[in-house]
Amino acid sequence: MRLTRAGEYAVRAVLYLCSKEAHQVVGRLEIAREMEIPAPFLAKIAQQLARAGIVEIVQGSRGGVKLRVSPREVNLLNVVEAVEGEIFLNDCIMDPLSCRRSPFCSVYRVWNKARNQLRQCLAEASFSSLLAEGLCELPPKVKQKDGTYGLEKGNHGSILL
Amino acid sequence: MRLTRAGEYAVRAVLYLCSKEAHQVVGRLEIAREMEIPAPFLAKIAQQLARAGIVEIVQGSRGGVKLRVSPREVNLLNVVEAVEGEIFLNDCIMDPLSCRRSPFCSVYRVWNKARNQLRQCLAEASFSSLLAEGLCELPPKVKQKDGTYGLEKGNHGSILL
DNA sequence: GATAAACTGGACCTTTTTGATCCTGTTACT
DNA sequence: AGTAACAGGATCAAAAAGGTCCAGTTTATC
Numbered sequence: 001m002r003l004t005r006a007g008e009y010a011v012r013a014v015l016y017l018c019s020k021e022a023h024q025v026v027g028r029l030e031i032a033r034e035m036e037i038p039a040p041f042l043a044k045i046a047q048q049l050a051r052a053g054i055v056e057i058v059q060g061s062r063g064g065v066k067l068r069v070s071p072r073e074v075n076l077l078n079v080v081e082a083v084e085g086e087i088f089l090n091d092c093i094m095d096p097l098s099c100r101r102s103p104f105c106s107v108y109r110v111w112n113k114a115r116n117q118l119r120q121c122l123a124e125a126s127f128s129s130l131l132a133e134g135l136c137e138l139p140p141k142v143k144q145k146d147g148t149y150g151l152e153k154g155n156h157g158s159i160l161l
Numbered sequence: 162m163r164l165t166r167a168g169e170y171a172v173r174a175v176l177y178l179c180s181k182e183a184h185q186v187v188g189r190l191e192i193a194r195e196m197e198i199p200a201p202f203l204a205k206i207a208q209q210l211a212r213a214g215i216v217e218i219v220q221g222s223r224g225g226v227k228l229r230v231s232p233r234e235v236n237l238l239n240v241v242e243a244v245e246g247e248i249f250l251n252d253c254i255m256d257p258l259s260c261r262r263s264p265f266c267s268v269y270r271v272w273n274k275a276r277n278q279l280r281q282c283l284a285e286a287s288f289s290s291l292l293a294e295g296l297c298e299l300p301p302k303v304k305q306k307d308g309t310y311g312l313e314k315g316n317h318g319s320i321l322l
Numbered sequence: 323g324a325t326a327a328a329c330t331g332g333a334c335c336t337t338t339t340t341g342a343t344c345c346t347g348t349t350a351c352t
Numbered sequence: 353a354g355t356a357a358c359a360g361g362a363t364c365a366a367a368a369a370g371g372t373c374c375a376g377t378t379t380a381t382c
Contacts, residue, residue, distance in 0.1 A: 003250060008251065087162050089162065110286040117282060
């Protein structure tokens with residue numbers, strides 16, 4: 001009942017991209033370094049985010065990843081479900097046939113409510129709102145000329161979840 | 162991000178016990194048979210429920226499991242957390258030190274809200290209310306002389322999640 | 323056009339978790 | 353005393369999580 005590392009890394013990566021200028025291509029190694037994500041693993045995660053239409057992967061020299069949607073249009077639910085698959089909480093909701101009584105079961109109804117509530121909560125958290133709240137930094141945010149928010153080169157973990 | 166089999170079985174087992182008369186000792190094999198739970202696995206689960214104070218295990222001949230609390234006093238959250246451990250949804254909430262910025266992180270705050278909401282939802286679902294809503298059966302419930310609700314011998318899955 | 327930088331997709335690997343089973347010992351009813 | 357039933361630890365297989373590696377391909381730049 002918990003978010004996987006892949007899900008966590010995906011959120012970090014998208015958060016980093018959102019802190020950059022729109023449609024800017026960012027190298028995989030840069031994201032991995034700044035957000036403390038294992039670089040080869042990030043490659044897999046980026047592919048899943050690309051399949052979900054959240055990012056676009058640019059091949060070749062000077063390639064990398066760029067955001068395909070605006071930070072206002074993407075939320076925690078999108079990103080988490082892109083890498084973890086749809087959230088169901090339990091088997092009888094994922095596959096109602098796994099339990100013959102599902103539609104009539106009071107327990108089923110509670111889980112279904114819990115699931116809807118959880119997905120709603122994550123869907124309400126757009127990345128623009130997450131960034132607006134301070135980017136997870138201790139010092140007050142300062143917009144810098146490269147478009148990032150107070151991220152020094154080599155300052156690992158300035159944006160961390 | 163889903164309930165384990167152990168969690169599902171625990172809910173089934175407690176639901177079955179709640180459908181019996183108060184403090185009635187029910188054999189492990191009976192519960193396993195009626196609720197379609199692997200019997201040796203149920204032994205483990207019953208021990209966890211006992212450690213959590215939800216049931217009491219009666220040893221010796223004619224032994225088994227009995228409820229230690231009333232169906233009004235036990236809810237889905239109690240039972241699920243008894244076998245799965247406390248629900249956290251993600252690592253940074255389980256262990257705030259795993260991420261240096263947790264208290265200042267907007268993402269952390271969203272997950273925390275989601276977690277509280279989920280636990281609240283499960284906590285509101287007492288077993289007495291779950292039973293009141295119909296015990297997951299298709300036919301209207303009929304109280305029988307053995308204290309169960311419409312469970313015929315060998316009618317597997319009359320109470321299913 | 324050659325080279326180097328960078329991603330692709332699949333294969334592979336290790337560790338942890340899940341989902342059990344089994345066996346010896348103990349408890350308690352008859 | 354005998355037997356029914358649980359305790360608790362050891363064990364085990366399958367699946368998922370978490371990652372790594374490599375041969376191949378794409379693209380910018382010299």
